[in-house]
Amino acid sequence: MSNLNRRKFIRTAVATGVGISILDTLSFAGVADGKRVGIIGLDTSHSTAFVKALNAATPDPVYDGYKVVAAYPYGSRDIESSTKRIPSYTEEVKKQGVEIVGSIKELLSKVDVVLLETNDGRLHLEQALEVLKAGKRVFIDKPVAASLSDAVAIYDAAKKYNIPIFSASSLRYIKGLEGMDKSKVLGADTFSPASLEKTHPDLFWYGVHGVETLYTVMGTGCKSVTRVSTPTTDIVVGVWADGRTGTFRGTRSGKGGYGGTVFTQDGNKTLGPYAGYEPLLVDIIKYFKTGQVPVTPEETIEIFAFMEAADESKRQGGKNVTLESVMAKVKKK
Structure with missing residues (x-):
């Protein structure tokens, strides 16, 4: 939707009493190209913390307008401490305007950059490869992988696809x-x-x-x-x-x-x-903007x-x- 058509729609919506929830959704749809953030993995509190910061009603200007617009919930499927969090964290981020999608492929069609938050490091190589092949920058939360060999493979893939990746603990x-x-x-x-x-x-x-x-x-x-x-x-x-x-x-x-x-x-x-998480998130946004890894x-x-x-x-x-x-x-x- 163009900015002109979007403004016309909003004026019509207001005049006809369309619910505020639709307007909230549109506000996320209007995030500037290049600043649409996707999350892989809603099995860690890191995901909800990042959404809370980026999607706040009045976010810190240091985040430069980056918003989480979509999330793929999985995530570990067999680590109980992780899997039990997914339903509640999914509902929590939905309330903050985040669309829940059914696959990483679908996620990648809707976002510009990715926070790979899956708590299960065993999945990171497979998940990161999808993102790298799509040509998108990705922050990989701790642990970057569940083995040294997978960690090396992830960075080899980043070099192959010419996409610098950033991973760090807060x-x-x-x-x-x-x-x-x-x-x-x-x-x-x-x-x-x-x-x-x-x-x-x-x-x-x-x-x-x-x-x-x-x-x-x-x-x-x-x-x-x-x-x-x-x-x-x-x-x-x-x-x-x-x-x-x-x-x-x-x-x-x-x-x-x-x-x-x-x-x-x-x-x-x-x-x-x-x-806390905020200093790390500041560096993540700088990386998303510049491609430079700290x-x-x-x-x-x-x-x-x-x-x-x-x-x-x-x-x-x-x-x-x-x-x-x-x-x-x-x-x-």
Whole structure:
């Protein structure tokens, strides 16, 4: 519908008493080309948080008019903590003007960019491929995949289709990082909950949050890791090529939380508390607009190699495992 015809329709609708719900729907239909956002996966609270921010009655101008116009609900079909959320989250986003569609193909016909929010990382490669083949930019929420090999395959596909992709945990934006000179970082200890899910490697499901915080501070260059694992706690010690060390503590008992300590040439800095989803969403919108990714593929892949090496260390009873060795196994497949 052209802007002229749309204005005529609205005038007629108002004059004839057409319900406000129809006008609300039209407001989303009028989102500027290039700013129509689609969501894959309504099995995570991230989806509803993003819809609430982007589709607010008066959204923050920093989101530049991007709106969620359609969503495909699935999503995990066999992880109970995820599947049970889908019906209520579906109804919640419908109330905010989001159309529910029956397939990713249908979604892609209605949107310009995609938030891949499916909580189940096992589905991400298949789902991301559909989006990339359609030539659309896509943010992939944590975990980027449920295996190191799938993570590598996703970034290989992004290169093949010349579509840069962005993936990150919202813990990359934890309080305390503002203004930090990362060139002065000597080491860091981070922590986060690390609940386990049988369908995913140990740290991939939830420990990824604290590991990403560690990498946000330390940067790439980890060469090897050693892991101590008990039913309630994981401690992973990484040694970087320049001799610095970084540790991640994943907790499964007591009151969970997110944070850490950064050791710098100027003294120790405390990380925390958690900053919420908004800082991440700001970077997602910048990526949608420019195609520039704030986190490189190399860093994201190394984060997953770090976690895979940690799993291998656990399998070997706490032995030191190099990231090079786990990447070599992926390349052989």
